[in-house]
Amino acid sequence: MVFFNTLNADINITTTNNQTTMIELFSSEGCSSCPRAEKWMNELVTNPNLWSELIPLVYHVDYWDNLGWKDRFAKYEYSYKQREYRKRGHSKGVYTPGFYINAQEWRGWFKFEMLNHDVKEASKLHLEVHNNKVSVNYKSPLKNYELHMALLGFGLRTKVPKGENKGKTLEHDFVVLEEKKVTLSKVLSHHTLLTTDVKAKRYALVVWTSDVNSMKVLQSTGGWL
Numbered sequence: 001m002v003f004f005n006t007l008n009a010d011i012n013i014t015t016t017n018n019q020t021t022m023i024e025l026f027s028s029e030g031c032s033s034c035p036r037a038e039k040w041m042n043e044l045v046t047n048p049n050l051w052s053e054l055i056p057l058v059y060h061v062d063y064w065d066n067l068g069w070k071d072r073f074a075k076y077e078y079s080y081k082q083r084e085y086r087k088r089g090h091s092k093g094v095y096t097p098g099f100y101i102n103a104q105e106w107r108g109w110f111k112f113e114m115l116n117h118d119v120k121e122a123s124k125l126h127l128e129v130h131n132n133k134v135s136v137n138y139k140s141p142l143k144n145y146e147l148h149m150a151l152l153g154f155g156l157r158t159k160v161p162k163g164e165n166k167g168k169t170l171e172h173d174f175v176v177l178e179e180k181k182v183t184l185s186k187v188l189s190h191h192t193l194l195t196t197d198v199k200a201k202r203y204a205l206v207v208w209t210s211d212v213n214s215m216k217v218l219q220s221t222g223g224w225l
Contacts, residue, residue, distance in 0.1 A: 012128050013127045028060055090103050122218060157171055
């Protein structure tokens with residue numbers, strides 16, 4: 001198992017009072033429309049605003065797994081999250097590739113629109129990884145909120161012998177390998193641990209907070225491990 005806090009990482013990030021843009025992509029290795037969407041997401045690795053203003057995440061869903069190819073990164077929990085977005089009014093459907101900006105469906109990618117997000121005020125979120133410890137500090141404007149932590153993998157490759165992407169070699173970045181969440185109240189100093197058995201060329205840690213009732217993203221940050 002890979003323990004993200006044993007990778008000799010040293011992160012110390014505090015967001016501004018502007019809400020960071022978190023973009024989520026729901027994808028699958030079994031979906032023929034997804035490689036182009038993931039290629040677009042992969043290009044964000046070199047974005048100068050990565051981590052400071054832009055937080056990308058790629059969730060692989062499992063509802064394509066019965067059509068000839070089982071996605072090794074897919075999890076039921078990620079499919080469930082996308083269904084919850086629809087249930088709570090954040091989107092009009094459950095499909096791949098599906099983009100969301102701060103938990104709200106974004107169909108601009110299909111229209112070749114530029115990625116942008118209205119700047120909104122938000123509480124600061126502090127993330128620190130040092131001496132094999134992870135600490136998050138956040139002062140919530142809400143009575144209760146959820147804290148999320150995700151371990152991302154980069155430089156992942158899969159040769160697909162079956163299904164809609166038969167014969168293709170797929171390349172993945174920003175893949176959510178593991179995710180944890182906890183419901184908390186007000187000021188927080190929280191420690192946690194994420195592990196994975198997926199060997200990636202590089203890893204990153206992403207942290208965000210959300211409204212426990214609506215799933216609305218409040219603030220997010222992250223960095224390389």
